[in-house]
Amino acid sequence: MQRFSWTHQTLKWVFMVSSMLFGTVVCAESTPASTAVATFSSPISYQVYNILAAEIYVRQANPGQAALHYIAVAQQAKDASLAQRAAELATMADDAQLVSRALELWAEIDPNSLEARQYRALSHVQAGRYEAAVKDFVVIRDQMKKKDGGGFELMVSLLEIQRDAQHAYGTLKHYVDTVDQSAPAQLALAEMANGSDHFDEAISAAQVAKKSGTKPQKEQASRLIAEALMGLKQPNKALDEFGPVAHASKDWDLKLSYGRMLILTDRRSEATPLYQQLYAKQPENVDILYTLGLLHLEQKQFNVAEPLIKKLQEVPERANDASYFLGQIHEGQKRTKDAITAYKQAARGTFAMESARRLTALLFATEGLAPARAWIHEYLPTVSNEVHKARLLVMEGKLLHEQKQYAEAEKVFAQALTVNPLDADALYNRALSTERLGRFADAEKDLRDVMSLQPDNASVLNALGYMLMTNTERYTEAESLIRKAIVLAPDDAPVMDSMGWILFRTGKAEEAEAWLRKAYEHLPDPEIAGHLVEVLLARGKADDAKRLLKDTLAKFPDDPLLTKLKDKLVGL
Structure with a gap:
């Protein structure tokens, strides 16, 4: 809103009375509307009293009470600038009823004020009073059209900045349904419908514009239909609709919109x-x-x-x-x-x-x-960001772990947790290092802490399940964790490997083989291959086991697990 300015006469009285009263405490009534003008010696004294009381409330950070005083004096003085000030303060107070009251008074005092109409229209929009909002917007549109021809564009721009996209869309739809069915109005409605996820309505409005509009308007209608189809998860239809139009158009912004759509649909x-x-x-x-x-x-x-x-x-x-x-x-x-x-x-x-x-x-x-x-x-x-600092330390710890410097890795992960105690990655990786150091209880605690932070993390569920299986005889608990992981990540090879291995450990070799074969198809990893070789041997499939071991050793000749299995197979 514009800055409030008093009339010259009122301002003169305010300065005069302020010089007499400021320096002492001035108390204002909290309900100015109930104060009769007759109790004051003149209309001017009534005005000055309310203005001073209002500004004192402003200083006390009470804009609602200040607005009431300005409404009272604006009604008595029929002064539009005072009503505007009341509306400003009511807005600051975030009191919708008070805002509406002040705006109605402002428009009543100055019915030709475009600014009053604008703010009243927007107040109606925010309250969902679409019919009342459209009536004000039509007046604004017509007056602006006489001035510079931009009345409709102003209305749309005012609606676009509204916080509530649904109410803005509802207002424009009411306008199009009851006032203006032209191609520009339909395009504006389709644009706003896409922005508020009313994709079917966007298509309907754009199709109307596509039939009745000019060539540029028809091109924009095609773009809006395509965007709505994208919103409806129909990318191929969107590109079929928009592609021919974009290629034939001389509008480079339109081509750019199509290019972005191609990227969004991975057609790079x-x-x-x-x-x-x-x-x-x-x-x-x-x-x-x-x-x-x-x-x-x-x-x-x-x-x-x-x-x-x-x-x-x-x-x-x-x-x-x-x-x-x-x-x-x-x-x-x-x-x-x-x-x-x-x-x-x-x-x-x-x-x-x-x-x-x-x-x-x-x-x-x-x-x-x-x-x-x-x-x-x-x-x-x-680095000033604590989360980023912790991530850097986790990077360092992973390098140390990879080099089998587990004790040093543990120290670095602990340092990361000092920086960011809730860093799940640091907890997870510290668990891997402490397990290698033989401190299973510490590792289990860290993994359970991660689970409390990320209960649906399949990797953590799998890691704890595998750790329980290999370090304890808590097979039932281990299998439960691994089965939860497989539900969350059904195509994850390490999880499938764990499922196969726990089934083998619990005497279900046939099921184990199926899971391990599936895991190996997804990821021909030496550890998975080693597990599968052992299961094949247990099931009497020595030839299959030897063939798999030979093929995997050719790719990973230095893997310790495969080397042990090779020694085991020598006598077979």
């Missing part, structure tokens, strides 16, 4: 040539440049993606993000040193943690554990 190979056209037309459009670079990167077209991403690096607000993608490009090109340099730059941006993870893995793979740990400790002091 079709989106790429379209974005190349868009980039040729708008080479300075950063969003198009960004998307085109990622499209080439995702399709592993590294040499094409690289110059685009380097250009993106020149945009200050996108430089760090571009460095992250450049790191991925260099990884794909086997340019490890360049990738490390790029990830170090990206570690200061939006993709900081992902960059840190990739950088740590590259350093570990190419230079070893010490340089990877050194970088983490160099980077840690620059």
